[in-house]
Amino acid sequence: MDVLVELAENQILETERLILRPINLNDVESLFEYASDVENTTHVFPTHLSKEETKSVIAGYYMRAPLGKYGIELKSEDKLIGTIDLRVEQEHKRGELGYALNLKYTGNGYMTEAGLALLSLSFETLGLNQVKAMHSTINPKSGEVMKRLGMKKIGVMPKNRIHKEKVVDDVIYAITDTEYAEMVKSEK
DSSP, rough: OOHHHHHHHHEEEEEEEEEEEEEOOGGGHHHHHHHHHHHHHTTTTOOOHHHHHHHIIIIIIITTOOOEEEEEEEEEEEEEEEEEEEEEGGGGGGEEEEEEEOOGGGGHHHHHHHHHHHIIIIIIIOOOEEEEEETTTTHHHHHHHHTTTEEEEEEEEEEEEEEETTTEEEEEEHHHHHHHHHHHHHOO
């Protein structure tokens, strides 16, 4: 199975309340709304200072290599409210999730819903063995999403990276194909 072909065939995923889809330049306003908010970007990426910067990020990151990169569109508002990425290491049959959500939409289970859609894609379609995710220790709310996705804490990587000129520790979570299958079975 060619993972890139599978990702290309699954660029749009739909859940009860969300559409996961490629990001395009029509999303500049929605992405800039939260990417320009310092509080919203504290733990994820550099704060966008202009809509031109947001356009450059969309073109250079999301559109240049779109496979596995999804905008999270809220069906009821027809609006982009966040992003979620699945980075796949095909050789090792594993993936890594990364995500960001407009803070105005937190507390509604949207990121969990989007994450579960990508776990389904990862294990049921792509046949991955493991999916991991990580968050800085100063962003425990992201870890709560990982727990709701059925991920288990693997450990802490001290002084793992420099983020916004600060050295941060990262907490790593993971779920295997077996654990995912058990979780899905128990929910039926």
